[in-house]
Amino acid sequence: MTSAFDDQDHEQDHAQDPEQPVKHDPTHDDTQDLVVARPEGLYCAAGDFYIDPWRPVERAVITHAHSDHARFGHRHYLAARPGANVLLSRLPGITLQTLAYGERLAVGNTVVSLHPAGHVLGSAQVRIEHAGRVWVASGDYKLDPDPTCEAFEPVRCDTFITESTFGLPIYRWDPPQSVFDGIDSWWRRNAAEGRASVLFCYSFGKAQRVLASVDAGIGPIFCHGAVEPLNRAYREAGVPLPPVRLVSEIERKDKAMFRQALIVAPPSAQGSAWLKRFGDYSDAFASGWMRLRGARRRRGVDRGFVLSDHADWPSLQSAIQATQARRVIVTHGSVEPMVRWLREQGLEAGAFETQYGDDTDAADAADAAPGDATATAQDSDAASQVLVAKDHDGPPQALAAKDSDAARHAPAGQADEPVAQPAPRDDSLPGANPR
Numbered sequence: 001m002t003s004a005f006d007d008q009d010h011e012q013d014h015a016q017d018p019e020q021p022v023k024h025d026p027t028h029d030d031t032q033d034l035v036v037a038r039p040e041g042l043y044c045a046a047g048d049f050y051i052d053p054w055r056p057v058e059r060a061v062i063t064h065a066h067s068d069h070a071r072f073g074h075r076h077y078l079a080a081r082p083g084a085n086v087l088l089s090r091l092p093g094i095t096l097q098t099l100a101y102g103e104r105l106a107v108g109n110t111v112v113s114l115h116p117a118g119h120v121l122g123s124a125q126v127r128i129e130h131a132g133r134v135w136v137a138s139g140d141y142k143l144d145p146d147p148t149c150e151a152f153e154p155v156r157c158d159t160f161i162t163e164s165t166f167g168l169p170i171y172r173w174d175p176p177q178s179v180f181d182g183i184d185s186w187w188r189r190n191a192a193e194g195r196a197s198v199l200f201c202y203s204f205g206k207a208q209r210v211l212a213s214v215d216a217g218i219g220p221i222f223c224h225g226a227v228e229p230l231n232r233a234y235r236e237a238g239v240p241l242p243p244v245r246l247v248s249e250i251e252r253k254d255k256a257m258f259r260q261a262l263i264v265a266p267p268s269a270q271g272s273a274w275l276k277r278f279g280d281y282s283d284a285f286a287s288g289w290m291r292l293r294g295a296r297r298r299r300g301v302d303r304g305f306v307l308s309d310h311a312d313w314p315s316l317q318s319a320i321q322a323t324q325a326r327r328v329i330v331t332h333g334s335v336e337p338m339v340r341w342l343r344e345q346g347l348e349a350g351a352f353e354t355q356y357g358d359d360t361d362a363a364d365a366a367d368a369a370p371g372d373a374t375a376t377a378q379d380s381d382a383a384s385q386v387l388v389a390k391d392h393d394g395p396p397q398a399l400a401a402k403d404s405d406a407a408r409h410a411p412a413g414q415a416d417e418p419v420a421q422p423a424p425r426d427d428s429l430p431g432a433n434p435r
């Protein structure tokens with residue numbers, strides 16, 4: 001058994017020079033979708049591989065290392081090279097082949113290449129070319145500048161498979177620099193008053209983006225133990241981060257050390273005894289969900305900074321338009337409003353049922369320290385936000401009507417999920433967890 005991603009045993013040898021245009025393929029059928037939703041994940045039959053599968057498969061192309069997209073159990077992994085360190089730190093021991101962004105690889109009867117998605121370090125859109133057709137699966141993406149990863153690259157395609165985590169008109173992000181200015185001034189004021197600044201954010205991606213973007217001259221920076229391995233992977237990949245010390249290096253009696261400090265911690269640390277060592281502190285949460293006043297209130301922090309690694313509503317629209325795709329398939333997030341908007345634009349639009357989250361619940365679960373009793377409450381809190389924001393106001397099967405494979409292969413029981421959540425408006429989050 002080789003470790004090559006494309007070691008399939010083809011009845012005919014369709015191996016192609018990736019630099020050449022795809023030749024005629026006798027198995028090619030124009031009426032078949034290049035990517036379909038199967039119980040294991042999004043499947044490309046012409047290449048016999050899956051994209052971000054949630055059940056174990058032979059060949060998995062991974063868009064990025066967040067835990068709802070990159071899971072253990074696949075035989076072969078293919079991912080973008082800049083994300084290799086992070087992926088291996090999260091999934092040690094996997095059989096991983098990497099591609100530089102834009103590098104072309106023949107996989108089955110297709111040619112696959114990976115293109116920057118601007119979401120986190122190493123995040124990639126998957127471009128699949130087969131018999132003259134091009135499909136692109138976005139994974140998670142954002143268009144806003146981020147010093148810790150390559151900028152989103154618009155890729156022309158016939159069909160674009162897009163996320164829609166924040167696919168509602170209420171989601172519009174301020175320029176990132178103004179958000180970081182806000183974080184800096186909150187930290188500066190706390191430091192002047194001798195109070196620690198504890199900033200909760202997801203340990204992979206958001207934490208490094210914050211570290212790379214704040215004014216490190218304000219004071220010392222510390223991080224929680226869940227953040228440190230990711231910092232290391234980013235540094236190994238060549239992403240410059242300011243000096244950051246582990247909170248656990250400091251003796252508990254030396255809490256004066258924290259009075260001028262910024263402390264970056266995962267959401268699962270909120271409410272835990274771990275915070276006691278900081279004495280007097282102010283806390284804040286950095287997330288796109290902080291756009292919702294209800295989410296801010298329920299987080300119970302002093303400050304909410306609206307900072308997301310996902311595209312906001314205008315960015316989703318411009319990213320989709322830039323692909324020039326005539327057909328768009330929505331995977332997760334606010335699916336129905338996005339499909340409606342796409343159809344209003346005259347595009348063919350549908351949805352795939354997937355198990356991708358919004359990184360909130362996934363990250364919280366991954367960050368939760370064993371035995372951390374606060375993690376459960378945090379997770380369900382996050383999950384309720386996810387469910388509300390999904391805004392499926394029609395049955396997923398109806399949405400997926402054009403994607404008959406999605407409907408046919410929808411995992412059992414999904415039709416019974418609560419799908420009639422009201423569209424979230426600011427301040428309208430229900431207090432109860434819908435689960």
Ligand SMILES: [Zn+2]
Pocket residue numbers: 064066119140358359
């Ligand atoms: Zn993600």
Ligand SMILES: [Zn+2]
Pocket residue numbers: 066068069140356357358359
């Ligand atoms: Zn995701």
